[in-house]
Amino acid sequence: MRAKDIRAKAGAEPITMLTAYDAPTAAVVDEAGIDVILVGDSVGNTQLGHDSTLPVTVDEMASHTAAVARGADDALVVADMPFLSFGVSTEASIENAGRMLKEADADAVKLECGPHTVELTEQLTDLGIPTMAHLGLTPQRENETGLFRQGTDAEGAREILDLARAHEDAGAFSLVLEHVPANLASEVTDELAIPTIGIGAGPECDGQVLVVDEVLGLSEGTAPFSKAWGDVRGEMQRAVEGYREDVESGEFPGEDHSHYEDELEDVY
C-alpha cells in the first residue's frame, strides 16, 4: 500500500487505520487487512507509561516505527512526528521526518498541524516524504488547548476548514480529524479531495482510526468515542495468574515441560 493508494480511496471505499507500536501487533493488524498502521506518538501513553505524548523522542519513534515496519507486509506504515521534532527549524524537521523513512522504513509521516505546518507539508511532499495532516484535537498542544473537542464554534470550525484546505493544497495525502463535531467532519470531507480519517469525528469521514489498545481491550477503559472489540487485558491477567498459581502449587513445570538426562544418573 502506498500513500497514493490511500488518497485514491477518498469517497470510494472506507479506509481502515489503527495504531501499532511493535512487530507482533503490527503483524496482527496487517493480516486483518487494515489499510494503514499509524505508529502514533500515543506510544507515550500506551507503551511507555507517560501520561501525555509530550516526552516521546524521535529515537523512540524511529525504534517503534522500525519494529512495526518489520511486522507489517501490506499496510501503509505512517510514523507520527513527536512534539518539537518538527516546526522548530526547517532543517531539523526535514531531517527528523527523513529518519522515519531512511532508518525506520516508514512509508509516510504524520504531523499535528497548524498554520506553521503548511509550508513544511509542501517541503516534505516535494522531497518525496508523503505527509498526513492532523487537525481538530492535537494532543501535543494540550497545554494550550486542553484535551477537549475542537471546532465547536463558528470561528473554530472555520479555522479547521481553512487549515484543512491549506494542507490539501500543500500536498498532504490525507487528513486525520480528531475529536471534532460530526457535522464539521462531514463538511471538511465534502470540501476536500483527499481522504479524511476520523477519530471521534462521526461516521461521515472517508475512514476511521482508533488506538489499537482500545480496540483490543488492552487499555484500562476506552475514550467515549472508542470501543473495545476484545478483552486482551482480561486474557493477559488470566494467563499470568494461571502461571503464578501453577508455580506456587508445584504444578508447573511437570514431566511434560522438564528434561532429565540419563547420562547424568551415574555422575551423582
Ligand code: KIV
Ligand atoms: O498518536 C495517535 O495515536 C494518533 C491518533 C489518535 C490519530 O495521533
Ligand code: NA
Ligand atoms: Na498522535
